[in-house]
Amino acid sequence: MVWYQNRIELGAMPRGFHLITADILRGIDDLHQLQVGLLHLFIQHTSASLAVNENADPDVRGDLERHFNVMVPENAPHYQHTLEGPDDMPAHIKSVLLGSSLTLPVSEGRLLLGTWQGIYLCEHRDHASGRTIIATLQGE
Amino acid sequence: MVWYQNRIELGAMPRGFHLITADILRGIDDLHQLQVGLLHLFIQHTSASLAVNENADPDVRGDLERHFNVMVPENAPHYQHTLEGPDDMPAHIKSVLLGSSLTLPVSEGRLLLGTWQGIYLCEHRDHASGRTIIATLQGE
Amino acid sequence: MVWYQNRIELGAMPRGFHLITADILRGIDDLHQLQVGLLHLFIQHTSASLAVNENADPDVRGDLERHFNVMVPENAPHYQHTLEGPDDMPAHIKSVLLGSSLTLPVSEGRLLLGTWQGIYLCEHRDHASGRTIIATLQGE
Numbered sequence: 001m002v003w004y005q006n007r008i009e010l011g012a013m014p015r016g017f018h019l020i021t022a023d024i025l026r027g028i029d030d031l032h033q034l035q036v037g038l039l040h041l042f043i044q045h046t047s048a049s050l051a052v053n054e055n056a057d058p059d060v061r062g063d064l065e066r067h068f069n070v071m072v073p074e075n076a077p078h079y080q081h082t083l084e085g086p087d088d089m090p091a092h093i094k095s096v097l098l099g100s101s102l103t104l105p106v107s108e109g110r111l112l113l114g115t116w117q118g119i120y121l122c123e124h125r126d127h128a129s130g131r132t133i134i135a136t137l138q139g140e
Numbered sequence: 141m142v143w144y145q146n147r148i149e150l151g152a153m154p155r156g157f158h159l160i161t162a163d164i165l166r167g168i169d170d171l172h173q174l175q176v177g178l179l180h181l182f183i184q185h186t187s188a189s190l191a192v193n194e195n196a197d198p199d200v201r202g203d204l205e206r207h208f209n210v211m212v213p214e215n216a217p218h219y220q221h222t223l224e225g226p227d228d229m230p231a232h233i234k235s236v237l238l239g240s241s242l243t244l245p246v247s248e249g250r251l252l253l254g255t256w257q258g259i260y261l262c263e264h265r266d267h268a269s270g271r272t273i274i275a276t277l278q279g280e
Numbered sequence: 281m282v283w284y285q286n287r288i289e290l291g292a293m294p295r296g297f298h299l300i301t302a303d304i305l306r307g308i309d310d311l312h313q314l315q316v317g318l319l320h321l322f323i324q325h326t327s328a329s330l331a332v333n334e335n336a337d338p339d340v341r342g343d344l345e346r347h348f349n350v351m352v353p354e355n356a357p358h359y360q361h362t363l364e365g366p367d368d369m370p371a372h373i374k375s376v377l378l379g380s381s382l383t384l385p386v387s388e389g390r391l392l393l394g395t396w397q398g399i400y401l402c403e404h405r406d407h408a409s410g411r412t413i414i415a416t417l418q419g420e
Contacts (some may be wrong), residue, residue: 001141001281003316003420005387036143038180038276040318042385044394046334051236054186059221063229064236066218071211071351078346081339089343096331096344100397101383103241105182105274107145112274114184117240134385134392136318138278138418140143141281176283178320178416191376194326199361203369204376206358211351243381245322245414247285252414254324257380280283 004030004137011130013123015087017051017061021118025111028135032109037139039111042101044132047091047125049098055118064122068094091124098122106139144170144277151270153263155227157191157201161258165251168275172249177279179251182241184272187231187265189238195258204262208234231264238262246279284310284417291410293403295367297331297341301398305391308415312389317419319391322381324412327371327405329378335398344402348374371404378402386419 008027010020024041025031031039043050054060072093074086081089102119105112121131148167150160164181165171171179183190194200212233214226221229242259245252261271288307290300304321305311311319323330334340352373354366361369382399385392401411 001420005316005385036145036276038278040383040385042383042392044392044397046332046394046396052186052240053232053236057221060229060232063219063221064233067212067216067233070216070218072347076347076350078350079343081337081343089340092333092340093344093347096333096378096400098236099239099379100332103180103182103243103383105145105180105276107274112182112184114186114272116186117184120236132394134387136316136385138318140141176285176416178418192326192380193372193376197361200369200372203359203361204373207352207356207373210356210358238376239379243320243322243383245285245320245416247414252322252324254326254412256326257324260376280281 001140006135008133008135009130010121012128013121015123015126016065018121018123019055019118020121024119028137030137031106034106034139035108037106037137039104039106040101040136042134044134046095048128048131049095049100049122050102051098051120051122052102052117053120054116056116087126094124141280146275148273148275149270150261152268153261155263155266156205158261158263159195159258160261164259168277170277171246174246174279175248177246177277179244179246180241180276182274184274186235188268188271189235189240189262190242191238191260191262192242192257193260194256196256227266234264281420286415288413288415289410290401292408293401295403295406296345298401298403299335299398300401301335304399308417310417311386314386314419315388317386317417319384319386320381320416322414324414326375328408328411329375329380329402330382331378331400331402332382332397333400334396336396367406374404
């Protein structure tokens with residue numbers, strides 16, 4: 001049984017849904033050593049989130065951004081937390097809807113994602129700086 | 141410390157929320173050997189998802205399907221990913237809202253679910269074929 | 281490799297989003313023994329949920345409650361599961377949107393949360409009694 005934990009620093013990205021599977025794989029050197037295990041990813045922020053979805057057509061990621069903006073609009077009359085800008089409270093709501101962490105199965109040295117699955121960073125702020133993800137890999 | 145990992149293949153189900161606790165338990169032989177542990181379930185698809193909710197009244201599952209269809213309608217004017225049918229982009233959105241994986245506590249050889257909790261497969265496509273779930277069980 | 285599992289009983293809370301980081305830390309004695317690991321939290325109920333978000337301004341938690349009440353209103357005409365009161369079916373829907381469990385990284389004896397992150401209990405019923413959370417801590 002082994003544990004690896006490290007910090008993956010991602011540069012600033014524009015608001016939207018971004019495919020980061022390659023960035024995550026570059027950030028975890030030890031994946032190939034595991035026959036079976038789990039990779040846990042945790043984003044240390046409250047206005048960005050992680051998700052798994054389609055890794056092919058970028059229109060899916062555009063539609064996700066557009067639809068979340070309809071479900072969680074800016075300037076809703078019931079928002080009281082407004083001092084940090086119109087994109088801030090929607091970012092918190094999107095963050096709890098999508099979630100701050102992912103757990104992914106590992107088999108024979110690789111992530112056991114489906115053919116069409118990729119890892120997303122969901123950036124909900126207009127002008128965020130970089131984001132930090134804690135990767136915890138366990139297995140044997 | 142032991143690890144078990146296997147693939148659970150579920151047959152095609154109609155669009156909606158389905159209780160699959162029994163299917164999952166049949167798919168993991170080794171649960172009774174663990175005094176303490178965690179079961180991780182991961183669906184290898186981007187248009188179906190996993191959730192935990194009420195295991196009794198089927199109206200709860202019907203209302204979930206009806207309400208997700210209101211929150212994530214077909215044919216919204218902002219969808220650009222439309223080539224795979226009107227149920228496709230809503231399926232991706234529902235998938236990220238509900239999530240692709242579950243982690244459940246294990247104690248004394250059984251899942252430590254609450255009295256009213258069951259495991260759901262949430263099928264978001266109209267005519268899906270079967271779905272694959274990777275079950276990873278760890279503990280001692 | 282060590283495993284600890286215990287039951288954390290939280291007293292009744294009013295409907296809304298509540299910061300429970302301190303309650304969780306009080307409930308897991310063994311965190312300081314781990315150099316690296318994961319904490320898994322699982323709520324054994326179908327009308328309350330767990331989330332991670334801002335630990336500072338209470339307006340964020342108020343806005344979350346207000347916004348979830350807009351996305352998931354009471355008395356929607358498509359609800360058929362209505363016998364347990366107008367707050368019941370919305371509670372189930374909010375529960376699957378937010379999720380029943382959290383997995384959090386552990387490093388050098390403490391939770392590796394971001395500066396602004398806290399753990400929320402999201403109580404979706406008007407008159408709930410206490411809630412039970414199963415905490416499973418693993419690591420080395």
